[in-house]
Amino acid sequence: xxxxxxxxxxxxxxxxxxxxxxxxxxxxxxxxxxxxxxxxxxxxxxxxxxxxxxxxxxxxxxxxxxxxxxxxxxxxxxxxxxxxxxxxxxxxxxxxxxxxxxxxxxxxxxxxxxxxxxxxxxxxxxxxxxxxxxxxxxxxxxxxxxxxxxxxxxxxxxxxxxxxxxxxxxxxxxxxxxxx
Amino acid sequence: xxxxxxxxxxxxxxxxxxxxxxxxxxxxxxxxxxxxxxxxxxxxxxxxxxxxxxxxxxxxxxxxxxxxxxxxxxxxxxxxxxxxxxxxxxxxxxxxxxxxxxxxxxxxxxxxxxxxxxxxxxxxxxxxxxxxxxxxxxxxxxxxxxxxxxxxxxxxxxxxxxxxxxxxxxxxxxxxxxxxxxxxxxxxxxxxxxxxxxxxxxxxxxxxxxxxxxxxxxxxxxxxxxxxxxxxxxxxxxxxxxxxxxxxxxxxxxxxxxxxxxxxxxxxxxxxxxxxxxxxxxxxx
Numbered sequence: 370x371x372x373x374x375x376x377x378x379x380x381x382x383x384x385x386x387x388x389x390x391x392x393x394x395x396x397x398x399x400x401x402x403x404x405x406x407x408x409x410x411x412x413x414x415x416x417x418x419x420x421x422x423x424x425x426x427x428x429x430x431x432x433x434x435x436x437x438x439x440x441x442x443x444x445x446x447x448x449x450x451x452x453x454x455x456x457x458x459x460x461x462x463x464x465x466x467x468x469x470x471x472x473x474x475x476x477x478x479x480x481x482x483x484x485x486x487x488x489x490x491x492x493x494x495x496x497x498x499x500x501x502x503x504x505x506x507x508x509x510x511x512x513x514x515x516x517x518x519x520x521x522x523x524x525x526x527x528x529x530x531x532x533x534x535x536x537x538x539x540x541x542x543x544x545x546x547x548x549x
Numbered sequence: 550x551x552x553x554x555x556x557x558x559x560x561x562x563x564x565x566x567x568x569x570x571x572x573x574x575x576x577x578x579x580x581x582x583x584x585x586x587x588x589x590x591x592x593x594x595x596x597x598x599x600x601x602x603x604x605x606x607x608x609x610x611x612x613x614x615x616x617x618x619x620x621x622x623x624x625x626x627x628x629x630x631x632x633x634x635x636x637x638x639x640x641x642x643x644x645x646x647x648x649x650x651x652x653x654x655x656x657x658x659x660x661x662x663x664x665x666x667x668x669x670x671x672x673x674x675x676x677x678x679x680x681x682x683x684x685x686x687x688x689x690x691x692x693x694x695x696x697x698x699x700x701x702x703x704x705x706x707x708x709x710x711x712x713x714x715x716x717x718x719x720x721x722x723x724x725x726x727x728x729x730x731x732x733x734x735x736x737x738x739x740x741x742x743x744x745x746x747x748x749x750x751x752x753x754x755x756x757x758x759x760x761x762x763x764x765x766x767x768x769x770x771x772x773x774x775x776x777x778x779x780x781x782x783x784x785x786x787x788x789x790x791x792x793x794x795x796x797x798x799x800x801x802x803x804x805x806x807x808x809x810x811x812x813x814x815x816x817x818x819x820x821x822x823x824x825x826x827x828x829x830x831x832x833x834x
Contacts, residue, residue, distance in 0.1 A: 375718035375795075377788045384725025385733075385781045389774065391726065392733050412766070419774075431722055442686055450682045452587060505671050507638065526766075533767045534774045 375427065383428045386416040387435040394439060411523065413440070414462050415530050418489035421463030422470045422482065422535060429463015436462075449497075451504055458496025465492045479532060486531035487524045494520035565691045570810065571613035572692045576701030578811040582818030583689045589825040590681045596670065597832040598825060599677040605821070606684040613692050620687045631676075639664060639672045699723050700803055710797075717799060725784070733777055740772045 375383075394413045417436055421429025437459030444450045466489035473481035498512040507515075566572075571579070590602050610617065624631075640663070657664040693701075703720035710716045 374713065375715045375722075377793055378785050380718050380721050381725055381781045381785050381788070384722045385729055385777045387722065387726040388729035388733055389777055391730060392737065393770075396734070396737070412770070431719070435723070435726065442690060450679045450686075452591065452682075506675060507634075511637070529764065530767055530770060533771050537771055537775055538778055 379424050379428050382424050383420060383431045386420045386428070386432045390414075390416040390432060390436045391439050394436075394443060412526060412530055414459070414489060414493045415486070415527050415534075417459065417462040418466040418486050418527060418531055419534055419538075421465075421467035421489065422485050422531070423538065426464045426467040429467050430460050431463075433459040433462040433464075451500075451506070454497055454500040454504060454506070458493065458500055461496060462489045462492050465489055482532045482535055483528045486528040490524040490527040491520060494523060563691065564694050565615060565619070567614045567692065569612060569614040569692070571609065571688065573808075573810065574692075574814055575805055575807055575811045576693050576697040577705050577805060578807070578815050578818075579689055579693055580698070580701050580705065581815060583685055585818050585822035586685055587682065589822040590678055590685070592826060593678075593829045594670075594674060595829065595832040596673065598829055599674055599681070602681050602825065603677055606681045606688070609688055610684045613688055615687060615691050619691075620683060624683065631679075635672050635676065638675065639668050695727055696803075699727070700801070700805055704805055715795070718795060729777070729780070732780065733773065736776050737769070737773055740769055740776070744768055744772075 390413050393416070394411075413436055414433070417429055417433035420432040434456065437456035440449065440459070441452055441455035444455060449455050466485040469488040470481045470485035473484055494516050498507075498516050501507050502509050502512045586602075586606070590599075590606075593599055593602060610620070655663065655665050656669070690698075699720050702723070703716055706714060706716035706719065
């Protein structure tokens, strides 16, 4: 029997991570206050990063897409109500995170996780802001400023959370005291 | 975060029961028409085009019986933000945007501020587009239960499974996510109460110490992920034990059938959206 593209494991993990992403967005837990104009750094994209890192690019892409769709539905700001701005860049969060992780896994796992989280967050920030510029919602200068002030704290926060979660998950997976 | 009751926040596009024509349509029709109209809205830049789309989407919302006040109340908290963004767009973003159907004319210039008829059009069209998409999204999510939506998406993706797209598996991902949402929300409440009772200080420490706040959030989020993972492992084991083999050849208890109304709605939606897309550069204004 041919091995399906989406194994049971991938289906369930993608579903669970998507649920977490939606939950983070629906409750205020997904927003961590930072000293930037927008006021919050979001961690809603972190499940997409974790999906990409732990289960591969397909799961990461699925979780990212669902995150994008949910943020499109929940959006109350004109710029984020645009499907090209809300959904399209989010598909790539998990994919880029996976690529970064796979590339650096051999060097050091903690480094790989941190870089993957940063890359994933940058994909989100640059992707969304970039699409906003392309669609005419804000000028490139504004996008750059917001990107720097918003993107850096978000990347740091995402890295902390990703490393924390994946370390604990892997230890559970191998049942007890695993050496990573 | 004194508020522990999180379950009530988990309402995605709340389903509002009703008997209107829109409620009675097959979910596949609604999703398709939603996609067609969203395309038409996304690619229309002119005043006329957006005026037509606004009238049509408003008409559809009224037809479906959804109360406009409900939709509007959703955006009320964001209104100041929208206004500020619109003003910024109006004043500062004229350089790169050539207006549709007119030559660029400067309406007002003073230092950095540069208002052209292009930036006016940009702001107005953005706002109109936002309202149209808001109506369309409400039209879809408020008239269709989530279960129906997943059945509809799966049915629509099924033809692609012949070229390798795992339609059934994808809709199962959505179903799993929906099923886990209330479970995880409850679990999050439990975790918050447990951590609070152990003296974890969830109060926010002020903006500059966001690393500290992130680590505090981790105190809630990591247990949440761990719990979710344990449940996921249980579910995986259960599915494997029942020899779940995927979607090939699978039939379903719920069967979607098209009625005559669906064909009419589908055709109308498709033709209208196609017309709007084809004519989008031919509107006078």
